[in-house]
Amino acid sequence: MRETPLVLSLGLALVAAAGIGYLVLRGDPPPPTTEAGKPSSARALPYKPGGSPPAQATDVVKDLTSRDADTQRAALTPELEKALGAGRLLSEGTRIDLAEGTWHEANGYANVQAALSKPGEAAQHVLIGFAKRSTGWRITVMEVVK
Structure with a gap:
C-alpha cells in the first residue's frame, strides 16, 4: 500500500516534466531554407499554391484604396x-x-x-482575409506578414 503514493507521485512528476518539456520545445517552425541552407529572403506563407482571386474580391480590394472614405469602408465586413x-x-x-x-x-x-504600398514607404507583404456575405466578398482582416 505504501508503494501506491510513491508510484502516483512519480507518475505525476513524469507528466509534469513532459508538459513543461512540450511547452519549452514547441516554438515556431524554423524559417524556410534555400538549397544552399541559408534562410530564404522571400516572405511567402507556407501555403500550397492557390488560385486567382475572383473579380468581385479584386474589386473590393480596389475599393479599399479608393479616394472616398465611404467606398473604403464599404469594402469591409460590417x-x-x-x-x-x-x-x-x-x-x-x-x-x-x-x-x-x-x-x-x-x-x-x-x-x-x-x-501594400503606401506613398513614401517601403512595400509591405500582407495577408488579406475575406468573409462571404450576401453582398459578396468583404474584407475582414488585413495583417502584415513578417
Whole structure:
C-alpha cells in the first residue's frame, strides 16, 4: 500500500516534466531554407499554391484604396467597419497588388497575399482575409506578414 503514493507521485512528476518539456520545445517552425541552407529572403506563407482571386474580391480590394472614405469602408465586413474609427482607412495613393496564385477559399472565408504600398514607404507583404456575405466578398482582416 505504501508503494501506491510513491508510484502516483512519480507518475505525476513524469507528466509534469513532459508538459513543461512540450511547452519549452514547441516554438515556431524554423524559417524556410534555400538549397544552399541559408534562410530564404522571400516572405511567402507556407501555403500550397492557390488560385486567382475572383473579380468581385479584386474589386473590393480596389475599393479599399479608393479616394472616398465611404467606398473604403464599404469594402469591409460590417463588424470590422464598426470596430474601426471614423474616416479614411488608407492614405491617398496607397496601392494593394494581389499576388497571383495565392487565393485560398473554404466555407465562406478566403485569404490572399498582397503587397501594400503606401506613398513614401517601403512595400509591405500582407495577408488579406475575406468573409462571404450576401453582398459578396468583404474584407475582414488585413495583417502584415513578417
